[in-house]
Amino acid sequence: MFDALAPQPDDPLLALIGLYRADARPGKVDLGVGVYRDETGATPIFRAVKEAERRLVETQPTKAYVGPEGDPVFLERLWDLTAGEAGRGRAVAGLQTPGGSGALRIGGDLLVRLGVKRIWLGMPTWPNHASIFQAAGLEIATYPFFDIPSQSVLFERMVEALSGAAPGDAVLLHASCHNPTGANLSAEQWRAVTDLIAARGLMPLVDIAYQGYGRGLDEDAAGLRMLLAAVPEMLVAVSCSKSFGLYRERTGAIYAACGNADAVPALRSNLAALARVNYSMPPDHGSAIVSTILGDEALKADWMAEIEAMRLRITAIRERLAAGLSRRWQVATAIREQEGMFSLLPLEAADVLKLRAEQAIYMPTSGRINIAGLKTAEVDAVIEKFLSL
Ligand SMILES: Cc1ncc(COP(=O)(O)O)c(C=O)c1O
Structure with missing residues (x-):
């Protein structure tokens, strides 16, 4: 065969x-x-990563499994870094994943479980987006995002295309530092997209893989946070590969923010079940490093x-x-x-x-x-x- x-x-x-x-x-x-x-x-390798690793070598008591959902302390600290004020007190279910790619795949799997049929990707985008969501069983629809000859965001055409999305369709957005174009939405454009997503009842999935590389840690998450504050439900896929230089440690998380705290336990158990059938338990070394860094002021x-x-x-x-x-x-x-x-x-x-x-x-x-x-x-x-x- x-x-x-x-x-x-x-x-x-x-x-x-x-x-x-x-x-x-x-x-x-x-x-x-x-x-x-x-x-x-x-x-x-970041200095802080080296130091966190040194501490982990000395103090980590076990290498036993962390459980399919990962370490709740890591998830809480990374959520705070990503979502800031907009995430505090928000009902959210998180899952530690093998990198941002793992987060996107579990996000795609969750969308399929929710009955979502289609995800809208801006053109061009990171080529793996289409491959990952297709593998999860989603249909790919595209919206124009960037015009290469004029080096400009095709905002009107983006809005026009997304206005044709059906309620319940998912929309992928890059939080900042767009791959491959470097072009990003202005604050007003984020506001308009937020209004459109809310009005049409679309499910946003925001991919944040370069926080800190654009205008600053908070600035690079500003659009994501604006959206989070305005919509009842949203997915966020976080990669720590670039922000912490942890590429090969496969460190990331998927978060499902919801308007209703009662939905969190079922969301958590579904995310854990998806992890279980994909890779069972996430790798932990990178997440332990991130958690150590974010939990220590110096x-x-x-x-x-x-x-x-x-x-x-x-x-x-x-x-x-x-x-x-x-x-x-x-x-x-x-x-x-x-x-x-x-x-x-x-x-x-x-x-x-x-x-x-x-x-x-x-x-x-x-x-x-x-x-x-x-x-x-x-x-x-x-x-x-x-x-x-
Ligand atoms: C836009 C975007 N999202 C997600 C990822 C996933 O990164 P990783 O799986 O290495 O964490 C990348 C990596 O290049 C990326 O460019």
């Missing part, structure tokens, strides 16, 4: 890593990666200082890139207003391949670049290479 399986297409981003590694040219630049990189090109302050420094590095490179590229490409001024690690440049696949072949600049043919893949010292040279196109 195994012989009959057709091989799956390579993940283009993973294939790109292989090509980059095999390139012997000095000065090659990798803008394809999906992880934060510092000035030395490393993806560092560690939390150090983590906040480090993520702020990362944010400022990304913002500074964005500004240099926007200023340099807009000398020739007017539209590149938008890169400054965009936020988080990614921007989606208006390049044809042929341009991307030319940059790769002639200038050793690596990015996927979509034109998505990771700003954090650039070192300050090489920004000017990279700008010239782009402008040589």
